[in-house]
Amino acid sequence: MAAVAGEPEVIRDKAAMRAWARRRRAEGKTVALVPTMGFLHDGHLSLVSAAAAAASATSPVAVVVSIYVNPSQFAPTEDLATYPSDLAGDLRKLAATGAVAAVFCPPDLYVRAGAGGSGGAVSCLEEAGCGDGHETWIRVERLEKGLCGSRRPVFFRGVATVVAKLFNIVEPDIAVFGKKDYQQWRVICRMVRDLDFAIDIIGSEIVREADGLAMSSRNVHLSHEEREKIVEQESLVALERIDRPAAICVAAWFGKVRLIDNMEIQTHHPDGGAGI
Amino acid sequence: MAAVAGEPEVIRDKAAMRAWARRRRAEGKTVALVPTMGFLHDGHLSLVSAAAAAASATSPVAVVVSIYVNPSQFAPTEDLATYPSDLAGDLRKLAATGAVAAVFCPPDLYVRAGAGGSGGAVSCLEEAGCGDGHETWIRVERLEKGLCGSRRPVFFRGVATVVAKLFNIVEPDIAVFGKKDYQQWRVICRMVRDLDFAIDIIGSEIVREADGLAMSSRNVHLSHEEREKIVEQESLVALERIDRPAAICVAAWFGKVRLIDNMEIQTHHPDGGAGI
Numbered sequence: 346m347a348a349v350a351g352e353p354e355v356i357r358d359k360a361a362m363r364a365w366a367r368r369r370r371a372e373g374k375t376v377a378l379v380p381t382m383g384f385l386h387d388g389h390l391s392l393v394s395a396a397a398a399a400a401s402a403t404s405p406v407a408v409v410v411s412i413y414v415n416p417s418q419f420a421p422t423e424d425l426a427t428y429p430s431d432l433a434g435d436l437r438k439l440a441a442t443g444a445v446a447a448v449f450c451p452p453d454l455y456v457r458a459g460a461g462g463s464g465g466a467v468s469c470l471e472e473a474g475c476g477d478g479h480e481t482w483i484r485v486e487r488l489e490k491g492l493c494g495s496r497r498p499v500f501f502r503g504v505a506t507v508v509a510k511l512f513n514i515v516e517p518d519i520a521v522f523g524k525k526d527y528q529q530w531r532v533i534c535r536m537v538r539d540l541d542f543a544i545d546i547i548g549s550e551i552v553r554e555a556d557g558l559a560m561s562s563r564n565v566h567l568s569h570e571e572r573e574k575i576v577e578q579e580s581l582v583a584l585e586r587i588d589r590p591a592a593i594c595v596a597a598w599f600g601k602v603r604l605i606d607n608m609e610i611q612t613h614h615p616d617g618g619a620g621i
Numbered sequence: 622m623a624a625v626a627g628e629p630e631v632i633r634d635k636a637a638m639r640a641w642a643r644r645r646r647a648e649g650k651t652v653a654l655v656p657t658m659g660f661l662h663d664g665h666l667s668l669v670s671a672a673a674a675a676a677s678a679t680s681p682v683a684v685v686v687s688i689y690v691n692p693s694q695f696a697p698t699e700d701l702a703t704y705p706s707d708l709a710g711d712l713r714k715l716a717a718t719g720a721v722a723a724v725f726c727p728p729d730l731y732v733r734a735g736a737g738g739s740g741g742a743v744s745c746l747e748e749a750g751c752g753d754g755h756e757t758w759i760r761v762e763r764l765e766k767g768l769c770g771s772r773r774p775v776f777f778r779g780v781a782t783v784v785a786k787l788f789n790i791v792e793p794d795i796a797v798f799g800k801k802d803y804q805q806w807r808v809i810c811r812m813v814r815d816l817d818f819a820i821d822i823i824g825s826e827i828v829r830e831a832d833g834l835a836m837s838s839r840n841v842h843l844s845h846e847e848r849e850k851i852v853e854q855e856s857l858v859a860l861e862r863i864d865r866p867a868a869i870c871v872a873a874w875f876g877k878v879r880l881i882d883n884m885e886i887q888t889h890h891p892d893g894g895a896g897i
Contacts, residue, residue, distance in 0.1 A: 363819060456814065480763045481781075481815035487756045505757075506816070513817040538732060539757035540782070541789040543639055 353410070353445040355436065359514050362409075362449045366515050369407040369446070375399060376407050378517035380508060383412040383450075384429040385438050388552040388560035392521045395549040397444040399519050409515055410439055411449040417479075418503030429562055454510055455479040482506050485532045485539070501532050508533055512542055521547045525559050527607040551606070559606040627719035629686070631712065631726065635790050638685075638725050642791050645683040645722070651675060652683050654793035656784060659688040659726075660705040661714050664828040664836035668797045671825040673720040675795050685791055686715055687725040693755075694779030705841055730786055731755040758782050761808045761815070777808050784809055788818055797823045801835050803883040827882070835882040 356362045366376050377396035381389050393408060400406040412435055419425035432450060439445040458478030482502050489501035512520065522530045530548050537546055552560050558575060567575070632638045642652050653672035657665050669684060676682040688711055695701035708726060715721040734754030758778050765777035788796070798806045806824050813822055828836050834851060843851070 359817060454817075479815050481759060481761045481812045483757060483759050483816075485757045510815075510817045513819060516819070536757045539755050539786075540759075541635060541730075541786045543789060543792070 352440050353436070354447045356447055356449050357451055359451060359454075362447075362451075362514050363516065365447055366407075366409065366517070370516075370518075373404060374407040375401075375404045375519060376409060376515065376517045377519040377521065378511065378515045379408065379410045379521045380511050381410060381412055382414045382428065382562065383435050384431055384562035384565070385412075385435045386552075386560045386562065386564075388523060388525065390438065390442060391552045392523055392549050393439070393442050393444055395547055396519065396521045397442075399547065406519075407446040408444055409447045409449055409517065410445050411511055411515070413449075413451055413454060413507070413511075415454070415503055415507040417455065417506060418500050420497060420499050423497075424563075427566075429565055449511075449515065454507060483509050483536060483540075485535050488528065488532050488535055501529070504529055505532055505536050509536065509540070509542075512544060517544055519545045519547060521549055523551065524548045525551045525561075525605065525607065527605075561605075627721075628716050629712070629721040630723045632723055633725075633727055635727060635730075638723075638727075638790050639792065641723060642683075642685065642793070646792075646794075649680060650683040651677075651680045651795060652685060652791065652793045653795040653797065654787065654791045655684065655686045655797045656787050657686060657688055658690045658704065658838065659711050660707055660838040660841070661688075661711045662828075662836045662838065662840075664799060664801060666714065666718060667828045668799055668825050669715070669718055669720055671823055672795065672797045673718075675823065682795075683722040684720055685723045685725055685793065686721050687787055687791070689725075689727055689730060689783070689787075691730070691779055691783040693731065693782060694776050696773060696775050699773075700839075703842075705838055725787075725791065730783065759785050759812060759816075761811050764804070764808050764811055777805070780805055781808055781812050785812065785816070785818075788820060793820055795821045795823060797825055799827065800824045801827045801837070801881065801883065803881075837881075 354365070356365060369376050377399050379389070379392045379396050381392075389410075393410060396408045397406055412432065414425070414428050414430065416425055419428075436448060439448055456477075456479050483505040484502050485505055489505075508520075520533075522533055524530055530546075534546050534548075536542070537544055554560060554564070558564060630641070632641060645652050653675050655665070655668045655672050657668075665686075669686060672684045673682055688708065690701070690704050690706065692701055695704075712724060715724055732753075732755050759781040760778050761781055765781075784796075796809075798809055800806055806822075810822050810824075812818070813820055830836060830840070834840060
């Protein structure tokens with residue numbers, strides 16, 4: 346059970362979040378952000394551990410976990426409406442770590458158009474006509490096109506944009522992303538480099554279930570039978586040759602559940618000629 | 622003549638610039654950024670004055686002027702190669718104001734692709750193939766399409782992106798933009814709102830030459846005859862009806878010199894029916 350000192354502060358307002366983080370930095374703390382879409386599992390908690398581990402003797406870490414299901418990364422055909430959520434459970438799990446100083450769970454992060462604008466839960470935020478709603482998008486043009494990008498054209502645009510917003514609200518020194526979302530992690534690293542964000546990005550390793558399945562908030566939608574199939578298919582990736590550090594990435598739909606996984610491969614071939 | 626205390630510090634390195642600005646903020650100063658492309662005239666110096674005027678009794682202002690001819694906002698057919706520059710003259714003018722604490726003049730702000738990448742002065746930074754160069758772009762999708770945007774498709778993408786980079790490097794509390802570049806000012810305001818930058822944007826009024834011509838670094842390219850024509854044509858804008866605050870924006874090519882100007886109009890028509 347978490348001590349009272351371990352209870353995170355729950356913050357819903359952008360300005361309050363920024364003021365809170367600035368106070369922590371003024372106290373000499375390193376602010377570490379863990380962005381999530383909630384429905385937390387041990388994979389997320391491993392990101393919290395990675396953030397907490399960034400503490401040094403001279404600078405303690407204040408870990409901020411954001412919980413926000415970002416509508417702009419869901420296409421209209423995708424599963425925004427059924428994306429699982431359990432804020433009360435999330436807060437209990439985060440409190441139990443004793444490592445989280447604040448949880449940022451804003452009701453909405455986007456400015457919606459005044460007239461003819463749409464309500465809260467709208468995929469990808471496309472709005473017809475010339476409103477005054479959100480219209481600024483960050484694109485990482487080459488990286489967003491590969492892998493998942495070809496099937497999910499708005500996904501990385503939405504991810505990069507909401508992460509930039511979170512960076513500007515929380516102003517963290519460090520941000521932690523899971524390597525399970527491998528392409529997302531690479532897109533964020535490239536965005537941080539290209540736009541000169543003063544933030545160190547930590548890529549955290551994949552956490553797996555006992556049966557080997559990569560942890561995901563969407564696993565809850567899997568039947569027992571579907572789950573066994575996935576696990577079997579994880580190795581079904583054809584490779585011709587790998588002569589430099591590479592990553593195998595897979596994404597699969599099972600019924601209406603979309604899952605992803607990946608594995609990094611380090612090779613050392615002096616002549617670059619050997620495959621695996 | 623400026624006192625020695627008025628000599629701005631000249632900074633060329635991103636990390637040094639950020640560290641300098643953070644020190645100023647730690648001292649309780651408000652950091653105000655004036656982004657320019659150099660070849661400064663009285664219009665720019667009015668932006669410096671606007672930045673300096675943001676000082677309050679409790680928080681003195683540290684004004685940073687950036688000088689950087691941003692290649693990504695020039696299309697390959699545009700005038701990057703002939704854009705005028707005079708860094709020594711600029712530094713003298715800024716020192717003479719006594720109001721500038723630092724001048725940020727980086728040699729380059731973009732990561733160029735390692736192999737097959739291009740040199741320093743390349744318009745709009747488009748690179749073929751799959752390099753490791755800059756690939757992150759910010760688009761303000763509706764605002765960038767109007768007015769100048771239709772003729773200059775990469776312009777506002779380049780402006781928004783370089784301004785975001787400068788914001789992340791300098792981390793200013795305030796940034797000042799001239800309303801002469803009216804659409805640019807609006808694009809920046811929208812970007813700041815949509816991406817949650819913690820920066821107040823000040824729009825500074827147009828400064829004109831004695832003959833009424835809006836000041837521009839490009840005016841130096843005009844002949845005496847061309848100059849007289851421009852001035853005459855400034856009023857040649859047809860309007861049907863204006864029933865809310867509006868701005869008249871004009872852009873004109875004179876020979877090889879592209880110039881812009883604009884005028885804001887405030888109207889108060891109770892029935893919205895009157896025109897001008």
